[in-house]
Amino acid sequence: MFYEVLQDLVAFIGEITPEHYVLPSNNLSGATIGQHVRHSIEMYQCLHLGYEQGCVDYAKRRRDLHIETSPIYAQTCLEALLGNRQKADKILQLQHHEAFVTTSYLRELVYCDEHTIHHMALIKVGIQEIGGYQLKASFGVAPSTLQYRQLCAQ
Numbered sequence: 001m002f003y004e005v006l007q008d009l010v011a012f013i014g015e016i017t018p019e020h021y022v023l024p025s026n027n028l029s030g031a032t033i034g035q036h037v038r039h040s041i042e043m044y045q046c047l048h049l050g051y052e053q054g055c056v057d058y059a060k061r062r063r064d065l066h067i068e069t070s071p072i073y074a075q076t077c078l079e080a081l082l083g084n085r086q087k088a089d090k091i092l093q094l095q096h097h098e099a100f101v102t103t104s105y106l107r108e109l110v111y112c113d114e115h116t117i118h119h120m121a122l123i124k125v126g127i128q129e130i131g132g133y134q135l136k137a138s139f140g141v142a143p144s145t146l147q148y149r150q151l152c153a154q
Contacts, residue, residue: 005116006044006082008139012123013037013075015133021071025126034068036123040116041067041074044081047108050094051087056108057095085109117142 013021016033024030042061050056067074089106121140127133138146 005113005120006078006085008136009037009040009116009120010075010078010082012120012135012139013071013078016071016127018071020127020130020133021074022069023130025129027129028122028126031122031126032068033123033126034071034074036119036126037071037074038064038068040112040119041077041081043112043115044084045077047105047112048081048084048087050092050108051090051105055093055095055100056103059095059097114142 021034021037022032024032028036039061042064043058046058046061047056067077087105089104092103092105092108094101094103094108117140119140124135124140127135
């Protein structure tokens with residue numbers, strides 16, 4: 001049903017060397033690929049924790065340095081997230097600072113996917129700086145953009 005960004009991220013992390021995973025990128029203001037992966041993973045982790053609690057707060061990410069420094073651990077976290085995506089939709093509260101907004105699990109899953117696609121686009125910039133990696137043309141590109149490009153090519 002949803003664009004499987006996590007599967008693309010798992011495949012990518014399986015190819016990157018640990019040295020490149022933690023290499024600061026000039027094009028990313030000194031950030032690393034691992035930091036972008038960690039941020040994406042932790043958004044989904046917040047959603048899954050919030051699913052159980054009925055309230056999601058993305059500001060309460062753990063900021064787990066192990067995820068951003070170990071591609072093997074990050075891959076394990078992503079695979080665990082892939083196993084959790086088939087939850088039933090339900091109403092949730094989204095906490096943003098002091099405000100609460102009514103939302104749903106599936107709506108927030110779409111948000112996490114789109115947010116991750118954005119970070120994958122940044123990862124692509126960092127990988128191009130490093131060189132030597134071949135990413136799928138769709139890596140870091142929103143499904144709507146892919147559809148638009150396909151229509152333009154016809």
